[in-house]
Amino acid sequence: MIQPPKPKARADKVSLWQYMRLFRRDILSAQPERLYRAWMAEFRTPFFRSYMVNDAEVIRAVLKERPQAFPKSGRVGSGLRPLLGNSVFLTNGAAWERQRRIIDPAFEGGRLRETFPSICQAAQDAAARFAGHAGREIDIEPETSHAAADVIFRTLFSIPIDHAVAHDVFEAFQTYQRSQPILNLAAFVPVPSWVPRGYRRETRASARRIRRLIHQLTLNRQAEIDAGSAPQDLATKIMTTPDPETGQRFDVEEMVDQVAIFFLAGHETSASALAWALYLLALFPDWQDRVTEEAQGADLADFSQMSKLKITRDVFRETLRLYPPVPMMVRETTQAETFRKRAIRPGAQVVISQWHLHRQNRMWERPDDFDPTRWETENGQACARDAYLPFSAGPRVCPGAGFAMIEGVMMLASILRDLRVELGSGPPPVPVAHLTVRSQSGIALRIVRR
Template sequence: MIPPKPEARPDQVSLWRYMRLFRKDILSAQPARLYAAWMAEFRTPFFRSYLVNDPDLIRTILRERPRDFPKSNRISEGLRPLLGQSVFLTNGATWERQRRIIDPAFERGRLTHALPAMWDAGQAMVARVKAQTANGTPIEVEEIASHAAADVIFRTLFSIPIEDATAAQVFTEFRAYQRSQPILNLAALLPLPRWMPRFHRKDTKRAAARIRSLITDLTRQRMQAIQNGTAPDDLATRIMTTPDPETGDTFTLEDMVDQVAIFFLAGHETSASALAWALYLCAANPEWQDAIATEAAALHDPSHVKRLTTSRDVFRETLRLYPPVPMMVREATQSETFRKRTIPKSAQMVLSPWHLHRHTRLWSNPDAFDPARWQTEDARQSARDAYLPFSAGRRVCPGAGFAMAEGPLLLSMLLRDVALAPVEGKTPAPVAHLTVRARDGIWLRAHLRDHAATDHANCASG
C-alpha cells in the first residue's frame, strides 16, 4: 500500500512563490529531486541553506561535531513566545545544564513509573471512542489522538487527568496556539539584529501567554507541594528535585515553566501526530490492524508493552513515513567543505527526516507502508543511516523511549476493541506546520470488535 504524500513543487520557482508555498506547507514547497539527492543548495537574498541527506554528513553534524552545528536561532524565533528558553531551543552551556537535570527523569529504569499513567489515559481514550461508534458516523482521529496524548502528558507530568480544569484549559489554549502559529515568521527569513524586536502575530502571543500562565500556576503549586512533602512521584517532581550534578542548582520556577511548555509541545503534539497517522495506516491496511488486535488480546497490564512487537513495528513504520518533525535546522559556526561545496559560516543546514525516510537510494520501496521491513537486516541498516524521528547524537529527544512505549501501547489498546476503516473520498493530505498533520483531518469509520461489542452490551445491561 502506498500512502499519500504531498505533491512536490516544480524544480524552479521564484523566491516569492517559494515563501508563499513554504508558509502554507513546508513539504509541498520542496522539489521532488530531494528524495534522491545527497545534498541540495537553496539561495535567498538573506542567507543560504543546504538540505543534507548524505548519511556521513548527517553523522558529522549530529554525532561527531554537534557543537559546530548548533540549533538555528532563525527557526527557533517562531516558538519563543511559548517555549522561552526551553531545552528545545537553547544551545551551548545553557542546553548542557538543562539536559543534565532533565535526562535522569527519562532513564529507562524510571520510564516504568510512567506506564500506569499511559495505561489509564489509554483506557479513557478507548471509552471515548467506543461512545462515538454507536451511530456509525465517521470519527476524526486526529482529535482523538490529540486528546489522548494530552491526557498522557498531564497524567505523567502532574498526576492529573485531562478532565482536570487546568489541564483542560491548557489543552484548549494549545489548540488555539496551533491554529495561530505560522511555520515561519519574519525573524526566520531576515537577518535581523539582536536588538530589533521580533514580530509575532498578536493571537499567537496571546495564546502563548495564556498557556504559560496556566503552566506557571501548576508549577508553582507543585513547588509548594514539594516543600510540604506532599508531592506525588511523577515526572514534574523528579525534574524539579533533580540538582545539576555540576553546580547543585535545581530549576527555578521560570526554568520549569519553559521545560513544561516543551514537554507539552513535544510530548503532546508529536505523539498525537504519530498516533493519528498510525491509526489511518492501520485502517487502510486491515491485515496489520487485525495482527495488532490479535497481539493485544493478551495485553492486560501496562508492563506488557515490551511484548507488543507487531504494534511497535507498525509504529516505527508510521514514524518513517510521517515523521512528526519533518525538518530540523542547524547552523554552521564556521566555513565548511561538504561534497566539494563551500559552506559559508552561518549557513542553515537542513536535516529532513521527511526526505531521508523516503530516500530512494537508502530505503527499499521507500513510499510503501511495510512494517515487516523492520524484521529485515536491510531495514536495520537503513535505520542506522537514515532514520531520525527523534533526531540523533547529543540532541536526541530525551523522551524517545517514552514515545516508543506510549505509541504502541495506545495503538494496541484501541485496536484491541475497535476496528477502523477509511472513509471513501476522505483520503488525508499530509501538511507540515508545527508537525505533520492532515490538511482536513483524518476521518475513519469505527465499529466495536465482536468481543468488545459483547463486553459493551454486558456493561450496559449490568
C-alpha cells in the same frame, strides 16, 4: 499496491517570494520532488545559504560527531520563543548542557516502569472515548490530541486532562498549534532583535495563555514540594533534581519553559503519530487485524508484557518513518565546513529533513510503501542506523524517545483491542506541516465495534 498519501511536490523552479509564501503555508509541499533522491541541495537567499542534506556521513558529523560545531539555528527558534522561552529545545552551548543534566535523569530507563501506570490509564480512557463513537465516522485528530495530552498531564503533574487547568492548557494549545507557522520573517531575512517577528495576534495570545496556565501548575507543584506532599511524577523529579555540577535546580520560570516544550514535544508529536498510525491501519486492514490479535493476547496492564507487542511496535516505527511528527531540523555552521566536496561558509543553515530522509529513494527499498516487515530486512536495518531520525540523534536526541514508543504502542493496542477503524467517506488526508505533520483537513475514520 496502495501507497499512503504524501503532499504533491512543487515545481523545481520558483522565485524566492513564491517559495517564502509556500514555505509559510506548508513546509512539505514547498519542496521539489528531486529532494527525495538528492544527497544534498543548496537553497540561496540574498542573505544566507541553506543546505538540505540526505547524506549519512554529513548527518553523522552534524548530529553525532561534532554537534557543538552545529548549534540549533536561531532563525527557526525565534518563531517558537513566545511559547517555549529558553527551553531545552531552543538553547545551545552551556545553557543547553545544564538543562539536559537536570532533565535527563527523569527519563532514564527505570522511570518508564514508574510512569507506565499513568500511560496505561490514559490509554484505557482513550479506548473508552473511541468506543463511545462506535458506529460513527469522526475526525480522529482531535481524539488523538486529547489522548496524548492526557498522557502528558498524568505523567508530568499527576492530573487527568479533565482537570480544569489541564483542559484549559489543552484548549489553548489547539489554537496555538494551528496558528503558528514553522517559520517567520527571521527565517529568511536577517533582522535586529527589536524588529517585530510577524507573530500572528492569535499565536501570541494563545502562547501567553498557555504559559500563564503552566505557571500556575508549576507554582502549585513547588508549594507541594516545599510541604513534602508532592507526588513522585516527572515534574517533581525534574524540579527536585540538582545540576550535578553546580547543585542548582530549575526555578519556577525555568520550569515553565521546560514544561512548555514537554507539552509540545510530548503531546503534539504523539498526537500526530497516533493519528497517522490509525489511518494507516484503516488503509491496511490486514495489519490492523494482526495488531488486534497481538493486543488480545497480552495483558496490557503489565509493563513486562510490552515486549510481546512486536508487530504493534513495528507498525508504529513504520508510521514514524512515513509521517515523522517533526519533519525537519535546522542547524547552523559556526565555521567553514566541507560537505560532499563543497565549501560551506560559517552562518549557513544545515537542514536535516526527516521527511525526505525517511523516503530517500536511493537508500530505502520501496520508500513510499507501508511495510512494517522492513525492519527485519538487511536494507531496513541499515537504514534504521543511517536514515531514520524520528527522535533526532546524538547528544540532542529526544530524552523522551523511549517514553514516546511505549505510549504509541500502548495507545494502538488499547484502542484496537476491541475496536476497528475503517476509512471514512472523504478523500485521503493530505499531510501538511504546522508545528508537526498533520492532515490538511483532518483524518476521517469510521469506528466499529469488533
